Amino acid sequence: MTGTWDEAIAKRIEETASRYPRKESALLPALRIVQEAFGCVSAENEIRVGEILGVPAVRVREAVTFYSLFSRTPLGRHRIQVCRNLSCTLLGGVRVLDHLRRRLNLEPGRTSPDGLFSLETVECLGRCDESPCLMIDDRHHGFLTEDKIDQILASLE
Ligand code: FES
Structure with missing residues (x-):
């Protein structure tokens, strides 16, 4: 699945983050939202997620590369x-x-x-x-x- 970043994705991430005491705790669910929407988590979208959650880009990258749940390149169906x-x-x-x-x-x-x-x-x-x-x-x-x-x-x- 591929697509372009839009306000609906940002809103879903913000809504998810609102359920946590600290926005940064929503990092993994936010990355899951991005993975499902685009089939991968691109460098550009790592930055966007970090901006929404107030998480440094390097921490977002660490999570994306540590968990096999996420991919930095587009995957097959x-x-x-x-x-x-x-x-x-x-x-x-x-x-x-x-x-x-x-x-x-x-x-x-x-x-x-x-x-x-x-x-x-x-x-x-x-x-x-x-x-x-x-x-x-x-x-x-x-x-x-x-x-x-x-x-x-x-x-x-
Ligand atoms: S070794 Fe644990 S699931 Fe394969």
């Missing part, structure tokens, strides 16, 4: 995040990633030319009991096999 941490790796995470690479003809860190998929590797998704696992957009998928991955991909719009 579906964002696939494969866990590469210990439990998932031991239980087949490499096989999961290889299968996705082949199926999508895509390397981690890249977006498909048709803009449909972005493939990434991330640290622990907090669902180690369902290893190997991944997230597609906001949805978790665990106990993955090649067949299950194929079914998930087929179910995507």
Whole structure:
């Protein structure tokens, strides 16, 4: 999803910030609003968020680059995040990633030319009991096999 910054986005961020005792505490929800509106958080929009919340630009940048929830470059329609941490790796995470690479003809860190998929590797998704696992957009998928991955991909719009 892409778009241009407008007053509606600024207003949503201000409304969100009004629910917190200090405006700067709304940094992560504000970045989420921007991520959803544009499909990424650009440097320009980092500055805008910082101005609204009274947060230095460097702190906004730190949050954007620390949390895998945010991306600084435009993503595909579906964002696939494969866990590469210990439990998932031991239980087949490499096989999961290889299968996705082949199926999508895509390397981690890249977006498909048709803009449909972005493939990434991330640290622990907090669902180690369902290893190997991944997230597609906001949805978790665990106990993955090649067949299950194929079914998930087929179910995507
Ligand atoms: S190691 Fe993959 S979810 Fe924790």
